[in-house]
Each structure stands twice: as C-alpha cells, then as structure tokens.
C-alpha cells in the first residue's frame with residue numbers, strides 16, 4: 137500500500153518537568169490513515185506526548201516530523217494538527233457553526249468555502265439542525281461532536297484526542313467509540329487517541345501504544361498486544377491473566393522451565409537459570425482436564441462468574457496462587473464452587489516475564 | 496382511600512403562601528431601596544423642574560442651552576472618557592500579569608491594588624499634587640538630573656487630571672477584568688492555536704471577546720466614578736476645568752441655586768445610567 141509511508145514520526149522525544157522525566161526518549165511512527173491509541177496509567181506522559189506533537193509543549197530533545205516536514209520548532213498554529221481536548225474547549229462566545237468555521241476563518245478561507253466546510257462537518261457529526269445553537273445550550277455528547285467537527289473542518293494532517301470521550305456516560309461513550317472510528321476511517325484521518333480505558337483502546341485503534349513512566353512499552357495491533365504482551369506491564373494493563381511467581385530451573389531454545397508453588401511449568405522466554413520470573417497465561421487458554429504440550433495445575437474452585445457467552449472460573453491453586461480460566465461451556469460442564477478440578481493450558485501460550493518489571 | 500376523596504385544589508393555597516412568603520422576604524429590602532435611593536432621586540428630579548411659579552424647564556435650558564454649561568457637560572464627559580480609556584489601557588495587560596503571577600508575588604500585587612482603596616480619595620489626589628507641583632518630586636528630580644532647567648508645568652493641566660484620575664480609579668478597572676482573566680481556561684488559547692490562529696489573531700477573536708464582560712464591568716465602574724468625580728478635578732486642576740460635579744457643588748454651596756444643581760445632578764445621573772445600561776446590554780448579547 138502506498139499509504140504505508142510514515143506520516144507522523146516522533147524521534148527520541150524527551151521532556152522533563154523539574155526533576156521528573158515525563159517523556160523518556162519516545163519513538164513513535166504512524167502511517168497515514170492509521171488510528172493509534174496511547175494507553176497507560178495516569179501520569180505516564182500521554183497528554184505531554186500529545187502536547188509535544190501539537191506544539192503546545194516543547195520537547196527538551198528529539199524531533200517531530202509530520203507529512204514529511206520537520207515540525208519540531210514550528211509553532212502550533214502552523215502545524216496543521218487538530219486537537220480535541222478532554223474539556224472540548226469550545227468557544228462559548230461563538231455558535232456551533234461559528235466554532236466549526238473558526239479554523240477556516242483564521243486561515244482566510246473564502247466565505248463560500250467556509251460555509252460548505254461547516255455544512256459538511258456538521259452533517260458528518262449529525263448536528264446539522266444545531267448550527268445556530270449556543271455552546272452552553274448543548275448536551276455533553278453534542279459538545280463532543282462539535283469539538284470533533286471543529287477539529288476535522290480544517291482537514292488537519294493528524295488529529296489528536298486527549299481522553300475526548302471520557303466525559304461521556306458509559307453507553308454514549310461506547311456508541312461514540314464505534315461511530316468515531318467509522319467516521320475517521322471515512323475521512324481517512326490519521327489520529328492518535330489518549331485513553332486509560334483498555335476497551336476504548338482495543339475498539340478504536342489499528343495499533344495501541346502501551347505507555348508506562350514516560351516510555352512506550354509496546355506498540356502493537358490490539359490482537360497482538362493481547363496475545364503477545366511484551367512486558368508484564370502490558371499484560372496487566374490489557375485484559376485478564378493468570379500470573380504465578382517462580383524461579384527458572386532450566387532454559388534453552390526460547391523456552392524456560394520454571395519451578396513454582398503450583399508445580400513445574402514451561403513457558404516461552406529467554407532467561408538464565410535462577411532468574412526470578414512471573415509465568416502468565418490468558419484465561420481463555422485454560423481447559424478442564426489434560427491436554428498435550430500443556431502446563432497443568434489443580435485446585436479448588438473459588439468463584440464462578442457467569443458472563444453470558446463465557447464463564448470466568450477462579451481456582452485456588454494453594455500456596456496463595458490462583459488460576460483464572462475462561463470456559464465457554466461447550467467443551468464440558470462448568471464446575472461449581474468448591475469443586476476440585478485440574479486445569480491445563482498450552483505451553484505455547486504461556487509467557488515468562490522478569491519479576492522486577494512488575495508494575 | 497379517604498385522601499383521594501379530598502377536594503383537589505389543596506396545592507393552590509400553598510403556592511400562594513410561598514409567593515406571599517417570598518414577597519415578605521423581599522419587602523424590607525425593597526422598602527429600604529425605595530426610601531434611601533429612589534425617593535431622593537424623585538425629589539431631585541422634582542426640585543430641578545419645579546420653582547416658586549410651578550413647573551419649569553429653565554434649569555435645563557440654562558444647562559444645555561448656554562455654551563458655558565455645554566462646555567461643563569463636555570468637560571465631564573471628556574474626563575470620564577479619557578480616564579476610562581487610560582485606565583483600561585493600563586489595566587488590561589496588568590490584569591493578565593496579575594493572573595499569571597504566582598504565590599507571594601500575586602499576593603503583593605493584589606495588596607498594592609486593594610490597599611489604596613482604604614485611603615481617602617482626598618489623600619490620593621493630594622499625593623498627586625505633591626508629586627506634580629512646580630517644586631514637587633517629579634520636577635525636582637528632573638532638575639537635579641539636569642534633564643530640565645526650569646520646572647515643567649504639570650499640576651493644573653488636563654494631563655495631570657486624567658493621569659491622576661486614572662490612577663485613583665485603576666483598581667475598579669483591574670479587578671473586574673482580573674476576575675475574568677483568572678478564570679479563563681488556557682485551553683481556549685491552545686484550541687485557537689491548533690486551529691491555525693496566530694497569537695494575535697487568537698487574542699482578537701477569542702481572548703478579547705471572552706474577557707469582554709470584565710472590560711464592560713470595569714468601564715462602567717470607572718466611567719461612572721470619573722464622570723462624577725468631584726475631589727479629583729478640584730484638587731488636580733481646579734477652577735479652570737469646571738465639571739458637572741463641581742458645578743453642582745457651586746450651585747448648592749455658593750450660588751444657592753438648588754434647582755440648577757438638581758438639574759445638573761439629573762443630567763450627570765442620566766449620563767452614568769446611559770453608560771451602565773449600555774454596558775449591561777453589551778455584556779448580555781453575544782455577537
């Protein structure tokens with residue numbers, strides 16, 4: 137695809153506020169038309185990275201390139217970067233249409249062009265009937281749409297969303313996630329979302345960057361992020377998992393044998409014998425009973441949570457360790473609390489992470 | 496049940512009672528306002544249009560029909576407008592500086608604004624005369640530095656009057672603007688910038704309109720204070736710059752013409768009300 141060329145390139149960007157390093161040599165490359173999410177806990181630097189891209193915060197080191205142009209030292213009003221703020225920051229002294237027209241007006245666009253663009257943006261966000269409204273007379277969801285329309289009306293090279301949906305209630309937020317993704321794909325926008333909501337990240341994006349303490353721990357497609365987390369932090373931050381501490385007994389060929397409190401387990405990973413590690417697996421890899429090429433552990437069912445298409449079963453494996461299994465119920469009966477069961481899960485879906493990286 | 500059989504309009508009297516209670520609460524302050532403010536104004540108006548022979552507009556004819564008194568009205572307007580303008584030009588950037596200042600600096604700056612309010616206008620006007628007179632601090636300093644040989648005439652000029660008035664009424668312009676600026680979300684300017692507005696364009700299209708309510712409040716306050724100022728023109732310029740306020744004082748204290756003084760008072764009041772009403776209207780209507 138010709139669209140695969142790098143569109144936004146962040147190269148080794150660092151930023152300090154006083155003694156704290158907020159961004160620690162961030163590298164990030166985004167293709168044209170791609171939707172990328174920055175996912176991470178509060179204070180990890182997501183907003184700061186967005187502000188650095190928008191030109192609202194000057195990085196201490198590093199470069200930012202957009203559409204083939206080095207914009208590291210370009211002021212924000214000359215960057216052609218659209219931002220949708222968490223608080224929306226809609227201009228209260230202007231109407232809905234006035235807000236959307238603002239960007240084109242200050243760029244000196246012709247009147248007819250502005251009117252056409254405003255109309256197009258309004259119909260994209262389905263707010264055509266509210267053009268003349270005052271901002272204070274809009275609901276939260278409507279304000280969100282106006283903020284989006286205002287940002288896309290100027291056709292920015294990249295759109296930045298800083299927790300743009302977090303002020304909406306859950307139901308509206310989930311609707312907007314789907315709608316926003318479709319809309320951005322329709323207008324072929326390149327966009328970065330910031331969120332600490334993993335569902336939002338997985339729903340909205342082509343790729344997810346998991347951030348921790350000013351670094352990007354992993355940048356991957358949602359599916360890969362879930363199936364092949366690169367760090368314990370990424371594993372913990374996205375989805376559920378079983379995690380068991382242990383010590384490496386033997387290693388080789390990208391595999392390790394780990395001694396744990398629930399028995400000897402095999403896992404993927406490269407470690408030296410004697411290293412303390414965490415062995416982890418996703419819940420849906422677990423089956424009741426034995427299977428070949430699999431780890432196994434036994435225990436007593438502590439809780440059973442029915443969730444419609446699946447059932448989450450937590451098993452007390454003794455010695456303070458527990459196993460979390462997601463059973464579809466298709467392959468066998470769902471156990472009940474206090475049942476003694478044996479679970480197994482494939483070695484190829486078992487990962488070992490260094491212990492000290494635990495967040 | 497039995498309640499269901501009760502006559503329906505039970506709620507109606509309670510609404511009336513609420514209303515009555517509300518009127519009861521408002522009544523005392525209404526009486527005070529009417530007695531202390533409205534009644535004297537009605538009397539003032541009455542005195543200005545009634546003399547021994549009955550109804551007359553002679554006072555207004557004299558005030559608005561003779562060149563001398565038209566000049567007096569014009570002086571008052573000029574004093575009000577120029578003072579307001581100068582005060583605004585100083586206050587607007589000052590309010591931003593104040594809002595940007597942090598910690599101790601901000602407290603000190605706010606204190607320097609508030610403390611002079613505790614001093615009488617007479618003291619402040621007199622302080623200006625000490626600064627500006629021929630053997631005052633400014634002239635002495637300039638001469639000591641050899642910048643001028645003879646003292647410059649500063650006191651008793653219109654410039655001195657306007658500068659002094661602007662200084663004395665400055666807090667009334669800064670504070671309302673500052674109140675708005677301090678609340679102003681930094682994101683508005685950032686949003687404007689990301690939409691392509693240069694700092695200057697963002698200022699005129701976003702910051703200025705958003706701070707307009709503060710400006711209007713400050714203008715209304717400073718204009719009504721300076722257009723009717725009495726002490727400041729009396730001390731800083733004196734006889735040669737008669738204003739409506741000094742004319743009123745003269746009419747009552749020297750000429751014993753209460754009817755004429757009342758008419759001047761009504762005109763002054765009308766000017767102030769016009770400005771306040773206009774600014775209230777401007778701040779309510781978004782463009």
Ligand SMILES: Nc1ncnc2c1ncn2[C@@H]1O[C@H](COP(=O)(O)OP(=O)(O)OP(=O)(O)O)[C@@H](O)[C@H]1O
Pocket residue numbers: 153156158176177178179180181182183184185332
């Ligand atoms: N202007 C600033 N001055 C000083 N410290 C700052 C400034 N802006 C951000 N920080 C600090 O930088 C760190 C990262 O902040 P940032 O806003 O980027 O986090 P975030 O990932 O967006 O968090 P959240 O999810 O809570 O919004 C925080 O520790 C914050 O206190």
Ligand SMILES: [Mg+2]
Pocket residue numbers: 182183184298
């Ligand atoms: Mg943030």
